[in-house]
Amino acid sequence: MGSHNPNIKLIVDGKRLDGRAFDQLRNISINVGVLENAVGSAQVIWGDNKVVAGVYGPRDVFPKYQQKPDKAFIRTIYSMATFASIEEHSRSGPNKRSQEISFVLSEAFENVLMVEKFPGKMIDLHITVLQAAAGTRLAAFLAGMAALIDGGFPLNEIAAGVSAGKADGALVLDLDKAEDNFGQSDLPIVYNSSGEIILLQMDGKMTRDELTESIELTSAKSKDIMDLIRKAVERKYAGEVKTELNFR
C-alpha cells in the first residue's frame, strides 16, 4: 500500500473508478501448460497483472544444506520484470519486497503440497510478474497453484486468495492500482479449500468490524477463484484450448 491521499477520489457515485461494484473482482484468466520445459506451468492475467509460473522438480537440493530429511524443500522465487510496473525502470534481481513475498509464498505452497512424498528433494517454483497492477502476490500465488496442479504434484488442498482493502472509507475487494496506492489499507489473504487461512498480510488501518467483514467477503470469493483453476485444468485436458502463452 502506498500513502493515503485524501485528495484522490476512489469512489464516485457509489462505484469504483474502474466501474466495479465494491465486492467485484477484476477479470481473471488462467491458462495452464504454457511452457515447454517446466514440469508444470501456468499464466495468469488478473486485471492488468500478467504473471507466468513454471515449476521444476522434485530434484536434488542445491545448496545441499537446505535439504530436509523428512520432506521436500519448497523454493519459491517471485520476481518482477524490470519493466513490469508503471513506475521507473527497476533493477533486476531480488529486493527486500520480493524476497519477503517469495518467503510467504513458499510457506503457503508448503501447506498445500504433500511435501512428505519427496523427502530430501526440492520443488522449485519460479514466478515472474511481467506486468504489475496491484495484487501481484495473489496473482503470483494463483499462477503457482495452477502450475503445481498442471505439473501433477500431489496436493493436500487447493488454495486461492484475494485482497480486501479500504478505498475512500469503503470496504472493497481486489484493489486495483489506484486503490492500492491511495487507499487506506490492503489485506491479502489466501485460503485453502477447507476455508483455513494459509497466507495473510495486512497494512494500513482497519477496525475490528472492517476486518471481520473483510474475512467473510474474501473467503467467499476465494472459492470462486478455485473454480477458475479447476476449469483451466479441465480445458487443457479437454483439448479445448491451445496451451500457449498469450497475453492479449
Next chain:
Amino acid sequence: MAQIGNTKVLAGVKLSMMEPFADEPNKGVLIMGAELLPMASPTFEPGPPDERSIEFSRVVDRGIRSSEIINMESLFVEEGKVLGLFIDLYVLDYGGNLFDTGTLAAMSALKNTRMPKIESGELIRGEYTGNLPLGGYPLSSTFVKIGNFTMLDPEIHEESAADARLTICTCEENIVAMQKGGVGAFKKEEVLNLINVSFEKRDILMKHIR
C-alpha cells in the same frame, strides 16, 4: 533497548539529509533496517540480510508506517531536500518473538528521538530542537499455534515447534499491520479472536514505553 524474555533488541534512530523519493517530493523518508547479529544466536549467520531479517524489518516497518504516527510532511526541508528517518534494529540476543520486541524497541527509540537543528537547509549535528512528535504507539502481539493450542509471545522452543505464527500490530482503535508465518493454517474465527487478544495485550506493552 527492549527485552522480552531472553530476546534483546536495540533500536537506533538517526536522521540524515537526503533526496526525497520522486513520487513523494514533499515527504521525508522512513527506512527500517534489521541486523540479526551472529552473537545473538547460533542460528544467525554473518553476511547480507537473509529472509528472516528481511521479514523482521518489514513487519516492524509496516506497523509503524501504516499507523501514520509520524507526520512525514514535517520532515520536508526544502525543494529536493528532506530528512530521512533511519530506524535500525540490532538483535543482540535471541530467545524468540523478534517482531514484538523489535516493535517495542523501535517505538521506545522513536519516543526519545530528538529532532536535529536545521539552518539554511543544512543539518547541524549535535544541536536539537525538541523531540520527534508521535501520533500514537503501534504495538504488536505475536501468537504461535502448536497443534490445537495458540499461545502469545512464543519463546524460542515454542517458535521452532510452531505450525503457524500470526503477528497483529494495533494502534489506537485500528489494526495497522498483520503477518502470518509458518506452514500451518489459522481458522477465520481464530484470527478474529487473536485480534481481540492483541487489543487487550497492548496495555501491558504500553507500560514499558518510557
